[in-house]
Amino acid sequence: MASKPLIIVESPAKAKTISRFLGNRYQVKASLGHVRDLPKSQFGVDIEHGFQPHYITIRGKGPLLKELREAAKKTDKVYLATDPDREGEAISWHLAELLGLDPQSARRIEFHEITKDAVTAAIKHARPINMHLVNAQQARRILDRVVGYQLSPLLWRKVRPGLSAGRVQSTALRLLVEREDAIAAFRPEEYFTIHLLLDHPEGQWKAQYVGPLGEKGRLRPEDVEVIRRDIEGKSAQVVSVRERERRRYAPKPFTTSTLQQEAGRKLGFTVRRTMALAQQLYEGLEVPGEGMVGLVTYIRTDSTRVADSARAEARQWILQQFGPAFVGGATRKEKERPGVQNAHEAIRPTSTLRRPEIFKEALQRDQLRLYRLIWERFVASQMAPAVYQVYTVELEVGGHRFRATASTLAFPGYREVYQETPEEGQEEGGDSGRVPRLSEGDWVNVAGVHAEQHFTEPPPRFTEASLVKTLEELGIGRPSTYAPTIETLLAREYVVREQRRLVPTELGRVVVELLSRYFPKIVDVHFTAEIESQLDQVEAAELEWQEILRRFYEPFQAELAQAEEDIGRVAVPDETTDEVCERCGRPMVVKHGRFGKFLACSGYPDCTFTKPYLEKAGGSCPRCGAPLVVRRTRRGRQFYGCSRYPSCDFVTWYRPSEERCPRCQSSMAYKRRGQQESLVCLREGCGYEEDRAL
Numbered sequence: 001m002a003s004k005p006l007i008i009v010e011s012p013a014k015a016k017t018i019s020r021f022l023g024n025r026y027q028v029k030a031s032l033g034h035v036r037d038l039p040k041s042q043f044g045v046d047i048e049h050g051f052q053p054h055y056i057t058i059r060g061k062g063p064l065l066k067e068l069r070e071a072a073k074k075t076d077k078v079y080l081a082t083d084p085d086r087e088g089e090a091i092s093w094h095l096a097e098l099l100g101l102d103p104q105s106a107r108r109i110e111f112h113e114i115t116k117d118a119v120t121a122a123i124k125h126a127r128p129i130n131m132h133l134v135n136a137q138q139a140r141r142i143l144d145r146v147v148g149y150q151l152s153p154l155l156w157r158k159v160r161p162g163l164s165a166g167r168v169q170s171t172a173l174r175l176l177v178e179r180e181d182a183i184a185a186f187r188p189e190e191y192f193t194i195h196l197l198l199d200h201p202e203g204q205w206k207a208q209y210v211g212p213l214g215e216k217g218r219l220r221p222e223d224v225e226v227i228r229r230d231i232e233g234k235s236a237q238v239v240s241v242r243e244r245e246r247r248r249y250a251p252k253p254f255t256t257s258t259l260q261q262e263a264g265r266k267l268g269f270t271v272r273r274t275m276a277l278a279q280q281l282y283e284g285l286e287v288p289g290e291g292m293v294g295l296v297t298y299i300r301t302d303s304t305r306v307a308d309s310a311r312a313e314a315r316q317w318i319l320q321q322f323g324p325a326f327v328g329g330a331t332r333k334e335k336e337r338p339g340v341q342n343a344h345e346a347i348r349p350t351s352t353l354r355r356p357e358i359f360k361e362a363l364q365r366d367q368l369r370l371y372r373l374i375w376e377r378f379v380a381s382q383m384a385p386a387v388y389q390v391y392t393v394e395l396e397v398g399g400h401r402f403r404a405t406a407s408t409l410a411f412p413g414y415r416e417v418y419q420e421t422p423e424e425g426q427e428e429g430g431d432s433g434r435v436p437r438l439s440e441g442d443w444v445n446v447a448g449v450h451a452e453q454h455f456t457e458p459p460p461r462f463t464e465a466s467l468v469k470t471l472e473e474l475g476i477g478r479p480s481t482y483a484p485t486i487e488t489l490l491a492r493e494y495v496v497r498e499q500r501r502l503v504p505t506e507l508g509r510v511v512v513e514l515l516s517r518y519f520p521k522i523v524d525v526h527f528t529a530e531i532e533s534q535l536d537q538v539e540a541a542e543l544e545w546q547e548i549l550r551r552f553y554e555p556f557q558a559e560l561a562q563a564e565e566d567i568g569r570v571a572v573p574d575e576t577t578d579e580v581c582e583r584c585g586r587p588m589v590v591k592h593g594r595f596g597k598f599l600a601c602s603g604y605p606d607c608t609f610t611k612p613y614l615e616k617a618g619g620s621c622p623r624c625g626a627p628l629v630v631r632r633t634r635r636g637r638q639f640y641g642c643s644r645y646p647s648c649d650f651v652t653w654y655r656p657s658e659e660r661c662p663r664c665q666s667s668m669a670y671k672r673r674g675q676q677e678s679l680v681c682l683r684e685g686c687g688y689e690e691d692r693a694l
Contacts, residue, residue, distance in 0.1 A: 003027070003071075003074040003075045004024070004025060004026055004027050004075065005025075005026050005027070005075055005077035005078070005079060006026070006027050006028075006029065006068075006071050006072055006075050006077070006078045006079065007022075007026050007027070007028045007029070007079045007081050007109075007123075008028075008029055008030070008031055008068065008078065008079070008080055008081060008082070008095060009028065009029075009030055009031070009081045009082065010030060010031055010032070010033055010082050010083060010088070010091065011030055011032070011033070011283055012030045012032070013280070013283040013284055014030065014114060014283045014284060014294075015028045015029060015030040016284065016292055017114050017283060017284030017292040017293060017294060018081075018114065018119055020291050020292050020293075021115075021116040021119050021120070022119065022120075027071065027075075029067070029068060029071060031064070031068070031082070031091065031095060032061070032064060033091070034058060034091055034094070035057065035058060035061050035064070035065060035091070035094055035095060035098060036055045036056065036057055036058060036061075036094040036097070036098065037055060037056070037058055038053055038054065038055060038056075038141065038142075038145055039054065039056050043145070043149050043150075044056075044145065045142055045145055045146065047553065050546050051142055051546050051549045051550075051553075053138060053141070053142055055094070057098070065098055068095070068098075068099060069098075069099055069100075072099045072100075072101070077107060078099065078101060078106070078107060079107045079108075079109050079123060079126060080092035080095055080096065080101075080106060080107065080108050080109070080129070081109050081110070081111070081122070082095075082110075083110075083298070083300070084110035084111070084112060084298055084344060085133075085298075085300055085344075085480065086133050086134075086136050086137040086140070086539065087137055087480060088110070089108075089129065089130055089133035089134050089137065090133070090134050090137040090138065090141075092106070092108050092129055093129050093131070093134045096129060103128060103129040103131065104128045104129075105128065106128055106129050107126035107127075108126060108127050108128060108129050108130070109122040109123055109125070109126050109127075110122060112297050112298045112307075112344055112345050113282075113294055113296075113297040113298065113350045114282065114283065114284055114293070114294025114350070115293065115294060115350045115351075118350075132538065132539050132540070132541045133539055135538055135545040136535045136536075136538040136539040136545065138545060139535055139538055139545040139546075139548050139549060140535055142549060143167065143531070143548070143549065143552060144166060144167065146549070146552070146553060146556070147165060147166055147167055147522065147556075148164060148165070148166060150556075150560060151165040151519065151522070151560065152164045152165050154560065154563060154564065154567075155511065155514075158514070158567045158568070158569060158570050159507075159510060159511065159514070159570045159572065160507070160572065162492075163492060163507075163511065164488065164492055165511070165515065165522065166485075166488070167522065167528055167531065168471075168476060168477045168481055168485050168528065169485050169488050169489055169494075170511075170512075170515055170522050170523045171476055171522075171523050171524070171525055171528045172467065172471060172476070172477075172485050172486075172489065173489055173494050173495070173504065173508055173511065173512055173523075174512050174515075174516065174523040174525075175462070175467070175470060175471075175525075176462055176467070176489075176495055176502055176503075176504045176508070177504045177508060177509055177512045179459060179461060179462055180461070180503065180504050182458065182459055183458045183459060183461065186458035186459075188455040188456050188457070188458075189455065189456045190221070190453065190454070190455055191214075191218040191219060191220065191453075191454050191455070191456065192218075192219045192220070192221065192223070192224050192451050192452060192453055192454065193208070193209065193217055193218070193219065193451070193452050193454065194208075194209040194217075194219060194224060194227055194449060194450065194451050194452075195207060195208045195209065195402070195449075195450055195452075196209075196231075196236065196395070196397070196402050196446055196447075196448070196449060196450075197446070197447040197448040197449070197450060198236065198395075198444045198445065198446060198447060199444065199445040199446075199447045200436045200444070202434075202436055203434075204447055205404065205433065205434055205435055205436060206404065206433070206450075207236075207393070207395055207402035207403060207404035208402060208403055208404070209227065209400065209401075209402055210394075210401045210402060210403045211400070211401045212399075212400070212401070213226065213227065213400070218454075219451075224451045227398075227400055227449070228449055228451075230397075230398035230399060230400060231397045231398040231400060231446065231449065232398075234397050234398050234446065235397065235443045235444060235445055235446060236395040236396065236397040236402065236443070236444045236445075236446055237395060237396055237397070237441065237442070237443050237444075238393060238394070238395055238438050238439065238440055238441060238442040238443075238444065239394050239395060239396045239401075239440065240392075240393070240394045240440060241391075241392070241393055241394075241438060241439060241440050242390075242391075242392045243389065243390070243391050243392075244389075244390050244392075245387060245388070245389060245390070245410070246387070246388045246389075246390050246407065247385040247386070247387055247388075248385055248386045248387075248388065248413075248415075249385045249414075250328065250380045250381050250382075250383055250385065250413070250414035250418070251377065251380065251381065251418075251420055252304040252346065252381055253304055253306060253346035253347065253348050253377055253378045253381045254346060254347040254348075254374060254377055254378075255301055255302050255303065255304060255346060255347065255479065256275075256299060256300050256301055256302065256347070256479030256480075256482070257302065257468050257469065257472040257479065257482065259274060259278065259299070259347055259373075259374070260274050260275070260464070260465060260468050260482060260483075261465040261466075261468055261469050262373065262377070262420075262421060262465075263370060263373060263465075264463060264464055264465030265421040265465055266373060266421045267366075267369055267370065267373065268500075268672055269366070269370070270464055270486075271464045271465075271468060271482055271483045271486050272483050272486070272487055273366070274370065274483075275299065275483045277366055277367055277370045278296065278299040278347070278370060278374075279299060280367060281294070281295045281296045281299075281367065281370065281371055281374075282294055282295075282296050282297070282298060282299050285362070285363060285367070286362055287354065287358075287359070287362065288358065288359075288361075288362055293350070294350055295349060295350060295354060295359075295371055296347060296348065296349055296350060296371065296374055297344075297345050297346070297347055297348050297349075297350060298344050298345070298347075299347055300344075300479040300480045301344040301345065301346060301347060301479060302472075302478070302479055303344055303345060303346060304346045305344075305345050305346060306345055306346055306348060306378075306381075307345055310345075310348060310352070311382060313351065313352050313353070314352040314378065314379055314382040315327050315328065315382050317352045317353065317379070318379065318382060318383055322383075322416060325384060325411070326383050326384050326413065326414075326416065327382070327383065327384060328381075328382045328383050328384050328385075328414075329384065346378070347374055347378075348374065348378040349371070349374060349375045349378055352375075352378070352379060354375075355375070356368060356371055356372040356375050356376075359371065376417050376418040377418055379417050379418070380414040380415075380417045380418035381414070383413055383414035383416070383417065384411075384413040384414065385413045385414065386409065386411065386412055386413040386414060386415045387409075387410045387411040387413060388407045388408065388409055388410060389407065389408050389410045390405065390406075390407045391405070391406045391407070391408075391435055392404070392405045393405075393435055393438055395444065397446060404435045405435070406433065406434060406435040460501075461498075461501040461502065461503060462501065462502045463500055463501055463502065464486055464500075464502065467486065467502060468482045468486075471485075474525050474529055475529035475532055475533070476525065476528050476529055476532065477532070478532065486502075489502070489508075492507075493505055493507055493508075494507060494508035494511060495508055497638075499655070505575075506572055506573045506575060507572050510570055510572050510573075514567065514570060518559060518562065518563035518566070518567065519556075519559050519560075519563065521555070521556075521559075531548070531552070534548045535548070574589035574590060574591065574602070575589060575590035576589055576590075576602075577589065577590060577599065579599065581601040581602075581603065581607060581609050582609060582611075583601065583607055583609045584601060584603055584606075584607045584609070586601055586602050586603040586607065587602045588600065588601060588602065588611070589601075589602045590613060591610075597613040598610055598611070598612060598613050599611045599612070599613050614627075614629040614630075614643050615629055615630040616628070616629055616630075616643075617629055617630045617640045617655070617656045618656045618657065618658050619656030619657055619658060619667040619668070619669065619682075620667050621642040621643075621644070621648060621650050621667070622650065622666045622667050622681075622682040622683040622684070623642065623648055623650045624642060624644060624647075624648045624650075626642050626643045626644040626648065627643045628640050628641065628642065628643065628652075628656045628667070629641060629642075629643045631651070639651055639652065639653050640652050640653075640654070640655065640656055640669075652669060652682060654669035654670060654671050654680065654682070655669055655670045656668075656669045656670075656682070657669055657670055657679060659679060661681040661683065661686060661688050662688070663681065663686055663688040664681065664683055664686045664688070666681055666682060666683035666686060667681075667682045667683075668680060668681055668682060668688075669682050671689070677691075678690060678691045
């Protein structure tokens with residue numbers, strides 16, 4: 001007699017959640033992710049026979065596979081329920097191969113959310129394994145293997161052991177280096193803005209200069225003098241008065257990229273932290289009165305599509321909470337970005353009725369913060385637009401135009417639930433403040449002219465959020481690749497984080513320069529995006545997967561051979577420090593050894609003095625006065641501690657500041673809560689804190 005049907009998922013948390021839904025009618029087991037892959041110790045791809053991969057069982061998975069085989073033999077129904085994407089499809093195919101299942105008759109099921117209805121519906125709609133998805137994933141994996149196993153050793157021999165190169169990471173690194181070069185080459189330009197101070201019985205108000213001199217109100221110093229001379233002693237006449245209604249539509253629900261960006265801006269999460277928390281919310285957590293349940297839909301998606309049932313539930317909740325005026329109308333049709341797969345829904349709560357307030361005790365703090373962000377964004381996306389009444393007055397004096405604009409929120413709409421965080425460089429509003437009611441032809445007394453000096457600013461360094469946004473806009477990588485790409489750049493020390501910014505190191509610069517000279521396609525934005533487009537064609541059965549590899553491999557091999565011949569040993573410039581050698585007084589430099597960074601005398605080999613490398617964080621220890629240094633936990637999380645450890649064991653999570661506490665003169669540090677930042681005193685018992693604008 002056959003035993004219960006077997007369902008194989010990827011994670012134990014997901015298995016536990018699904019088991020609770022299905023009870024004793026099914027047995028649910030986890031594969032713990034990938035079960036088979038290319039070997040680590042060898043190339044593993046037969047180039048001469050159509051790029052055939054040689055897969056082996058991942059070390060340590062033998063006992064697990066034995067357990068799965070035994071369970072599969074005892075039942076006539078095996079459901080493969082790995083993640084609903086290319087990688088998940090490939091894992092199902094590997095499982096089918098190892099369990100002796102025919103991919104064409106396999107029961108492949110997928111669900112976008114881990115709820116009882118979604119899982120039971122998926123079981124009713126089992127399908128064969130989609131080999132087009134599998135082949136698209138195989139092509140990506142083999143491309144990465146070709147680059148990693150043939151280009152990385154070149155970097156080891158020519159630059160430094162332990163380096164790596166990859167299609168997406170190398171292109172991302174080039175973007176970071178080019179941005180840093182643009183910042184270094186930037187030369188600020190002076191400009192002025194002018195506004196009038198105008199009299200009115202209700203009080204003074206102001207209007208901004210708009211023309212005809214300057215561009216977008218930016219004026220040269222000589223323009224300022226001309227304007228002052230032309231309007232001196234004159235009154236301003238109102239030439240137009242406009243009142244209009246402006247609608248601000250709700251943002252769409254999250255994709256992987258926009259979730260990573262907003263969680264970075266609003267919550268201060270790294271991309272890695274965001275995805276780890278989102279995975280927990282997706283796989284299932286304990287819900288009061290319900291047990292284990294998935295709280296959000298699948299988290300790797302580039303689509304903003306929403307199921308009709310989810311939209312209806314959200315709008316019904318909005319209707320009950322706020323009334324009919326707050327319910328959104330028909331979904332706006334917007335042109336989608338090229339390359340969007342649209343295979344899944346947007347990231348949303350599995351039920352609008354599971355409000356964040358329910359989980360205050362059930363979820364960890366950061367889990368709740370991310371869930372609240374996803375829930376509020378989705379609910380807002382189904383609400384009516386915010387409506388503003390905009391009142392604009394244009395004036396003319398001495399042949400120059402000025403404009404004053406005031407807007408008032410007439411109807412909050414979606415902003416009752418959610419407000420977006422402006423991107424860097426964006427400004428909210430732009431209003432002039434209070435503007436009195438006037439009529440065309442009125443004359444207004446000019447009380448003064450105020451000119452304000454400005455300087456143009458360089459482009460900002462990338463944050464993780466802005467890098468993800470740029471990669472997505474350029475079509476580089478896919479939702480599942482953004483987090484590992486950034487982590488690899490950090491792990492290889494190609495970039496470092498400085499105050500949440502990604503800054504390329506000298507090593508990163510050397511690698512980009514070498515790759516740009518000898519392997520231009522590897523770091524070419526358009527080529528990398530084209531590869532992603534070709535992988536999409538494989539998925540759509542429009543292109544053979546081996547064809548992508550053939551197009552790439554032959555020119556790559558020629559470049560590799562030429563580079564091997566031309567490149568000598570490449571020296572990475574030493575990072576100088578402000579420390580001096582205790583033996584000879586010469587400057588100390590940062591060196592790299594088998595155990596990481598250390599400090600060495602710049603006079604080597606005459607002087608062989610070395611000491612441990614401590615990255616100064618700024619500020620001093622509030623207990624003993626020694627410099628504070630950067631330290632890291634075993635999992636890589638950064639914190640700050642006294643450089644005299646273990647003699648002094650002071651530590652803090654807050655980033656130190658060079659400023660001193662005005663109350664006790666001790667060191668201070670930056671404390672951040674979402675979009676709010678303050679300076680706090682580090683001395684125990686002081687308690688001084690002051691808010692700072694971000």
